[in-house]
Amino acid sequence: MKPTNKAKPERAGAPPDTGDMVTSTADGAEDAISLEALMAGDEKAFEQLVVQESPRLFRVIVRIVGDDDEAESILQETFLQAYQRMNTFRRESKLTTWLYAIGINLARASLRKSRRLSSLEDQEVERMQPQFNRGMFVETPAVWDPARVTEYSDRQQLVRRGIEELPEDYRTVVTLRDIEEYSTDEVAKMLDISSGAVRVRLHRARGALRKLLDPHMRRLPRQ
Amino acid sequence: MIPQGGIRYLNPKITPTVQTMKFLTALKTALGLAPGCEKVNEFLADYVEGTLDEKTMAQFEEHMDMCKCCSHYMDQYRQTIDMTKQLDDIVVPAELAEHTMFFLRNSEAFSKDEG
Numbered sequence: 047m048k049p050t051n052k053a054k055p056e057r058a059g060a061p062p063d064t065g066d067m068v069t070s071t072a073d074g075a076e077d078a079i080s081l082e083a084l085m086a087g088d089e090k091a092f093e094q095l096v097v098q099e100s101p102r103l104f105r106v107i108v109r110i111v112g113d114d115d116e117a118e119s120i121l122q123e124t125f126l127q128a129y130q131r132m133n134t135f136r137r138e139s140k141l142t143t144w145l146y147a148i149g150i151n152l153a154r155a156s157l158r159k160s161r162r163l164s165s166l167e168d169q170e171v172e173r174m175q176p177q178f179n180r181g182m183f184v185e186t187p188a189v190w191d192p193a194r195v196t197e198y199s200d201r202q203q204l205v206r207r208g209i210e211e212l213p214e215d216y217r218t219v220v221t222l223r224d225i226e227e228y229s230t231d232e233v234a235k236m237l238d239i240s241s242g243a244v245r246v247r248l249h250r251a252r253g254a255l256r257k258l259l260d261p262h263m264r265r266l267p268r269q
Numbered sequence: 270m271i272p273q274g275g276i277r278y279l280n281p282k283i284t285p286t287v288q289t290m291k292f293l294t295a296l297k298t299a300l301g302l303a304p305g306c307e308k309v310n311e312f313l314a315d316y317v318e319g320t321l322d323e324k325t326m327a328q329f330e331e332h333m334d335m336c337k338c339c340s341h342y343m344d345q346y347r348q349t350i351d352m353t354k355q356l357d358d359i360v361v362p363a364e365l366a367e368h369t370m371f372f373l374r375n376s377e378a379f380s381k382d383e384g
């Protein structure tokens with residue numbers, strides 16, 4: 047029995063730790079790939095990994111770089127590097143976590159090169175957090191009315207644009223935690239930061255996103 | 270119907286109950302007996318995730334019950350997360366994995382055993 051970290055319970059429905067098998071964590075994919083076969087350079091096993099992880103990893107990379115074609119080529123490079131560096135995988139994390147770390151690093155490098163900037167700066171994210179005076183709210187947050195944005199496509203666009211505006215570190219944490227639903231510990235390993243840092247960044251990212259959604263979601267005064 | 274109540278509800282400055290609650294919360298906070306809005310806000314992510322310890326959870330919920338600001342904020346925070354979770358705007362190319370395998374087979378990384 048492995049010791050469990052009580053500060054970080056697995057989300058309901060998450061598959062159990064399968065030891066030497068590689069499963070897609072958030073989905074609980076049925077087909078487990080043998081880690082031994084992967085480590086031995088087995089092509090078939092690797093192809094299974096590519097099929098299993100491509101869609102989600104692609105989505106994560108698209109959120110970082112903001113371009114589908116670029117994301118596809120980064121995805122390919124990620125799997126190539128993973129295949130070539132399989133012998134450096136130390137089993138301190140899940141193989142998928144290690145794979146995502148490679149993909150995220152490549153995506154970040156590409157983003158830096160492209161100089162595509164998000165519209166918000168880190169300091170702006172700070173300013174978008176709720177304001178307190180002597181520990182209490184300065185102003186009462188508005189009541190949100192979900193009925194204001196009922197069209198599915200409008201909602202999608204509103205949230206997508208909000209996420210695109212966030213600085214990359216914040217965008218990536220929201221993508222991994224809230225959209226792809228990886229655990230805090232997994233995200234920490236993927237990004238090589240502490241779990242505490244993931245929590246703080248996620249909380250600020252949600253706070254900033256909330257601020258961006260606020261004008262569209264406030265309940266309108268009755269006529 | 271109750272237009273006055275509606276107006277008062279929208280403007281906390283002239284709602285005595287909210288002010289009283291705020292005063293009580295502030296008093297308890299000042300005495301170190303309960304966390305204030307700012308502290309409660311820091312617990313929000315863990316509360317949503319269900320990882321708060323029992324004692325903090327009780328303090329958190331007590332504050333939420335009497336603080337309109339925090340309960341409104343939590344509602345916004347939750348809706349933000351829900352809307353984010355529902356996002357599925359990215360279309361994954363149908364032949365993504367095939368393209369990757371094609372790329373790998375052409376890169377000489379694969380098939381080293383066959384040669």
Ligand SMILES: [Zn+2]
Pocket residue numbers: 183305306307309332336337338339340
């Ligand atoms: Zn409060």
